[in-house]
Amino acid sequence: MRSVRRISDARDLLAEQRRRGCSIGLVPTMGNIHAGHLALLERCREECDYSVVTIFVNPLQFGPNEDYAAYPRTFDEDREILARHGCNLLLHPSAEEVYGERPELTTRVHVPELSERWCGASRPGHFDGVATVVTRLLNFVQADTAYFGLKDYQQFLLIRKLAADLGLNTRIAGVETLREDDGLARSSRNAYLSAIERQAAPALYLTLCGITEEIRSGERDYSGIAARGRERLTLAGFKPDYLGICNAHTLRPAGIEDQELVILAAAFLGGTRLIDNLRLAIDPIPAA
Numbered sequence: 001m002r003s004v005r006r007i008s009d010a011r012d013l014l015a016e017q018r019r020r021g022c023s024i025g026l027v028p029t030m031g032n033i034h035a036g037h038l039a040l041l042e043r044c045r046e047e048c049d050y051s052v053v054t055i056f057v058n059p060l061q062f063g064p065n066e067d068y069a070a071y072p073r074t075f076d077e078d079r080e081i082l083a084r085h086g087c088n089l090l091l092h093p094s095a096e097e098v099y100g101e102r103p104e105l106t107t108r109v110h111v112p113e114l115s116e117r118w119c120g121a122s123r124p125g126h127f128d129g130v131a132t133v134v135t136r137l138l139n140f141v142q143a144d145t146a147y148f149g150l151k152d153y154q155q156f157l158l159i160r161k162l163a164a165d166l167g168l169n170t171r172i173a174g175v176e177t178l179r180e181d182d183g184l185a186r187s188s189r190n191a192y193l194s195a196i197e198r199q200a201a202p203a204l205y206l207t208l209c210g211i212t213e214e215i216r217s218g219e220r221d222y223s224g225i226a227a228r229g230r231e232r233l234t235l236a237g238f239k240p241d242y243l244g245i246c247n248a249h250t251l252r253p254a255g256i257e258d259q260e261l262v263i264l265a266a267a268f269l270g271g272t273r274l275i276d277n278l279r280l281a282i283d284p285i286p287a288a
Helices: 007-019 035-047 075-084 095-099 126-141 153-165 188-192 195-200 203-216 222-235
Strands: 002-004 024-029 050-055 089-091 145-149 171-175 239-247 260-269 272-281
Touching: 002 007, 007 024, 007 050, 007 089, 007 126, 024 035, 024 126, 035 050, 035 145, 035 171, 050 075, 050 126, 075 089, 095 126, 126 145, 126 153, 145 153, 153 171, 153 260, 188 272, 203 222, 203 239, 203 260, 203 272, 222 239, 222 260
Parallel strands: 002 089, 024 050, 024 145, 050 089, 145 171
Antiparallel strands: 239 260, 260 272
């Protein structure tokens, strides 16, 4: 595995792979590599000849009261894990390399509507930071395919839209959420949970499963279902940020005519904010 910090060095290595006719896959990460990231890398290696992983803790996507400084940085361990799992190129640039000397003055990318709902409403500016860094990484690497986890479903839709809108020549592929045995979605932020909080954490996934069953059984009062879900989370020790049942393509609140749905949730457990989602397809309501 090659490991480089400079964009120019990465581009030189990638140009050589293209001359050899290799397809290139990209897995963008913020490090603290876990099994969920490795699932993305595995899919990348299955579909592409040459795999690139980026590690960059992006300052633009953290709000003023969020955990940028505390975000786990485990670069030496990450590099060893990626090398063992067949990564070909690790790109780990500095903020100056990505944004220049004045990151606060860099050009920003904004995806209307999708960036303003749910996590976007709770974390103003977050998705502009995500869209900006992903656009730059896609431009730096110019991969054939880039791989993103579907745990961050809103982020996935947003990245897919920006790639289409900007005419970027990279396919955006979603990889299903990897879960612990008790259902908790794998996430770097799980490391923040205390032992007691970790025992309570699977209630988020179980609540989404319960909502799925309600909908499959024919219940269509989506606002009522969501309200009951938030109550269950509160009883389990969470402080809900949001829980919504949405059209799976637009993320607008679901209506009776929608057949492809996603249940989105974010909730605090202690000081840790967890997110999760479940998608489902339902049959249309028969005409009266």
